[in-house]
Amino acid sequence: MTTVRIAPSILAADFARLGDQIRDAGDAGADYIHIDVMDGRFVPNITMGPMVVETARRVTQLPLDVHLMIVEPEKHVETFARAGADIISVHVETCPHLHRVVQQIRDAEARPSVVLNPHTPAVMIEEILPFVDMVLVMTVRPGFGGQEFMDAAARKVIEVRRIVGPDIRIEVDGGIDPQTTPIVVSYGADTLVAGSAIFGQSDRLGAIQAIRDASKKV
Ligand code: DX5
Ligand code: ZN
Numbered sequence: 001m002t003t004v005r006i007a008p009s010i011l012a013a014d015f016a017r018l019g020d021q022i023r024d025a026g027d028a029g030a031d032y033i034h035i036d037v038m039d040g041r042f043v044p045n046i047t048m049g050p051m052v053v054e055t056a057r058r059v060t061q062l063p064l065d066v067h068l069m070i071v072e073p074e075k076h077v078e079t080f081a082r083a084g085a086d087i088i089s090v091h092v093e094t095c096p097h098l099h100r101v102v103q104q105i106r107d108a109e110a111r112p113s114v115v116l117n118p119h120t121p122a123v124m125i126e127e128i129l130p131f132v133d134m135v136l137v138m139t140v141r142p143g144f145g146g147q148e149f150m151d152a153a154a155r156k157v158i159e160v161r162r163i164v165g166p167d168i169r170i171e172v173d174g175g176i177d178p179q180t181t182p183i184v185v186s187y188g189a190d191t192l193v194a195g196s197a198i199f200g201q202s203d204r205l206g207a208i209q210a211i212r213d214a215s216k217k218v
Contacts, residue, residue: 002117002166002169002183003134003190004030004191004192004197004215005028005032005190005191005192005213006030006031006032006050006191006192006194006197006198006211006212007030007032007033007034007168007171007192007193007194007202008025008030008033008034008193008194008198008199008208009035009036009089009145009173009194009195009198009199010012010022010032010033010034010035010036010052010195010199011034011036011047011145011196011199011201012145012150012196012198012199012200014044014199018052018055018056018119019055019058019059020218021199022056022206023057023058023059023060023200024122025062025204025208026060026061026062027205027210028189028198028204028205028207028209028210029205029209030062030198030210031063031087031191032062032063032064032065032087032191033056033060033062033063033064033065034065034067034173034193034195035048035052035056035064035066035067035085036048036067036069036145036195037049037066037069037070037080038069038070038142038143039069039070039071040132041070041071042069042071042094042142043069043142043143044054044094044143045079045143045165046098046130046149050076050079050080050082050083053084053085053123054083054084056069057083057084059180060114061105063087063191064086064087065087065117065125065171065193066080066087066088066089067089067115067136067193068080068088068089068090068091068094069091069142069143070094071094071180073090073091073094073095073101074095074097074100074101074104077090077101077104077105077108077110078108080106080110080168081105081108081109081110081135082084082108082118084085085110085201086110087110087111087112087113087133087134088108088110088111088112088113088135089103089109089112089113089114089115089136089171090102090105090113090114090115090118090125090127090144091114091115091117092114092115092116092120093117093120094124094142098114098128099128099131100207102114102128102131102132103131104119104130104161108113111133111134112131112132112133112134113132113134113136114128114131114132114134114136114169115133115136115137115138115142116137116138116156116160117138117141117142117152118138118139118140118141118152122156122159122160122163123155123163125146125160125163125164126163128143129163129164129168131206132168133168134168134169134170134171134191135160135164135168135169135170135171136170136171136172136173136193137153137154137156137157137160137170137171137189138153138172138173138174139153139154139172139173139174139175139176140153140161140173140174140175140178141174141186142173142174143209144193145196146176146195146196146200147174148173148175148216149174149175149176149177149180150175151183152188153174154172154180154183154184154187155187157170157184157188157189158187158188159185160188161188169191170188170189170190170191171189171190171191171192171193172184172189172191172192172193173193174193174199176192176193176194176211177194177196177197177211177213178197178210178211178213179206179214180212181214181215182214182217182218183214185218186218192211192215194207194211194218196212198211
């Protein structure tokens with residue numbers, strides 16, 4: 001079985017101490033740092049932009065997993081890649097020309113990934129698959145941290161795994177904690193984003209270890 005990777009989402013971090021918190025997550029065994037970019041248009045919330053990606057780039061060697069919840073991502077993917085993003089995820093719901101955006105990400109020397117909202121069917125990624133490195137399945141409605149895990153959305157991972165085969169990573173995002181981890185791993189997810197369950201805890205080492213242990217209980 002593929003090794004599960006854990007991507008703490010800095011949306012739940014203390015921004016007054018962001019650099020230290022990112023370093024802590026690395027020391028605690030994180031595999032990626034997940035950065036949630038929201039524009040107040042595709043999703044109701046406004047969060048961070050390329051400056052935060054640059055800041056993260058200065059303090060960690062870990063791959064930066066940048067999740068763009070913005071309209072017209074084609075206008076910004078190069079900027080995020082230049083700021084230091086390693087993986088750039090774009091929502092299929094925001095991209096009428098998904099193939100072009102994925103190519104732009106590749107040309108900017110980042111790894112493209114595509115995201116499905118809870119209501120978007122698995123089949124939407126079928127044609128783009130040969131061109132992406134990862135598929136991200138939302139297990140909450142995008143926009144906020146700390147929401148309740150939606151099992152009905154997570155079940156889509158089973159169908160996505162059937163479509164993508166064993167070699168493409170499937171990331172899940174939203175409500176992931178030690179309780180929901182075995183569920184999503186049993187559905188076929190191998191990359192786990194967790195905000196509140198990691199940065200919301202004072203013992204981040206223990207929090208990441210608890211998710212890792214839970215991923216083996218399948
Ligand atoms: C939600 C974001 C998530 C969020 C997850 O729109 O994409 O990455 O940080 O937060 P938790 O793990 O608290 O549900
Ligand atoms: Zn996210």
